[in-house]
Amino acid sequence: MDKRIAGYAALLLSLLAHPAQSALECSSQPAPMVFYQPLLRHQGLSEEMLEPIKAKLQARQVKTIILQWSRYGAYSLWDSGGYDWLQRRLCGNRKYQFIFGLYADPQFFEQLKLSDAELKDYLHTLAQANLAEAAKITPHMGEQVKGWYLSEEIDDLNWQSLPRQQLLAEHLREQVLALRKLTPGKPVYVSTFFGGHSPPRVYAEMLQRLQQQSGVIWLVQDGQGVRRDPRPDTAAYLQAVAATLPAERWQGVLEVFTERVKDGQSSFCPVSRPTEARRQQLWCAATGRAAQAVFSLNQLAGEQLLDPGQQCRSQNQRIR
Template identity: 35%
Template sequence: MKCVSKYSLMALLLITATVCRAGEIPVKKGPVNGIFYQPWQADLSLTRTDWERRMAGLRQDGLDTLYLQWLRHGEIDFLNARLKTGQPFIQVLLDAADSQGIGIYMGLFSDPGFFDALNLTTRELDGYLLKLREKNLQLAKEFQARYGGHPAFRGWYLPEEIDDLNWQSAPRRKILEYHMHHQGDALKSLGCEKPVAFSTFFSGALTPEEFAQFCRQLLEGSDHFLLVQDGLGGRMDIATTRRYHASLRRIVGKQDRLCWIVELFDDELPGPAFSGKAIEPLQLNQRLAIVHKEFKGKRLVLFSLRYWLDKKDRLSQHYRRRFQNPVREEPAKPTHDH
């Protein structure tokens, strides 16, 4: 069943305007198409103009997809939140994105205690995942009823990040596969079939080959697509990341549903505590150099918007100069000693 709403007419009316904008401000595509955004309560102080400016900047970067990591984070409800100006946050975000031809994957419920729950017994974890699915579905229903027909709504994102340590046993993998597949079926039952994305990361608990087999198993039996974090923000070294990337390319057959996340941060704190700092432009060059040409475009995603726009859009500006409009250096003229 197709979704038909007031937004269908809006989409038609905006087509001409969008094409005109594209003609007036040609955008050169770089290797990356998408970026993650984690909303925090402080972001509600931003205005519609702020978001329109941000989306225009992303468009100039050649990005056309934004992954909203969550609609609800613990008790913080962004679906029903309002900006300080009184406007609905999600409405403003969707409208600003659509004005630039950017689509949004909507993240659902993010439980801050998710990784603590992985210490439960397999039976207890199964019950926990059931409750998590119920919260996700309820949140999706609320979003669908209000914004399901919005032209900027591109798909769903499941916020639970799958690691390589806590799902190694056969019983745990079985409940994980059911959890992921069942959510996809439940979201389709809402009436609008949209793609479903989720992410995973490696810490060295599995070898590159074992991790790639795990990812292939996660994709089997569903039409989800998987975003793999590069691990470099969490102190993984480049040589190791290259090995994981190579194994994923070789072993995961469903290449069109396997994507790569380039982390734009470094963790400044030792141990489990986290404090992210935006990487330097040279590090961005190094992290993008890892990625095989097959992963360019829609299969390459940045994490995250907060670091991308850090320090006067430093990474964004560097990306435009280095990857969208590369300047070819002239060879040095020979000099003659006298």
């Protein structure tokens, strides 16, 4: 039997085996995890300004916060002033567990243009930077470390060749082994997204191979908030992932922003709750389960975490 047909048959059997959950019940499930992009100016947030954010997290029944990075390029958000903000004000809150993002290189996608030999050296350097961040965080956070997040987002364009996939598998496996040694039993998460550059089945099988060789857990972004022309068939990609990967080896990420482009510049703005619900319904219809994480807290919190006095975040702002 064709692997794709077998995968879809397995998905159908899974859905038939759990008929009690209606589409409405599925799409109304609160996502227990939320991404947060810490920015330099967030260090100045007062306790009063944090209260509406805490209220939103409580209302949404969020249990786990995924910090997208602890260091962004040359900027550390864990040492000095950033250390105070992340550890004392946010991570010190015992209501939540945290999946800690490590080093984010703003030039990551530019570096993917390197030759395979050069890319191998770059990935090794990136891994060392990630492990250095984990070594800083572990002594202070202890049991609040639910897992680790590697910020290198894996797409369906830059890793199509098998040699490149092997480089990536070795890179991910190196970090998983080192992080497990540092914090035994803690999972390692990596984001992935699709832009329509590989067929859904080919993309899903790539994720499967990389997962089997490295042990990561995929966080699959749905891309519903990003402007793309042409727009890939989101449902087809999600169906392929659900039919190919074991359920415990991946989780869905629901985008709660919409990209707007004006004068060639992108900004990312919050969506309405009805739009968010419709996007969650797509997850339920395509995979039989709701997305378990939303991206991101910055949009959910509105002007407290986005541009002062505005409701969107400019792509050009970077870390500030």
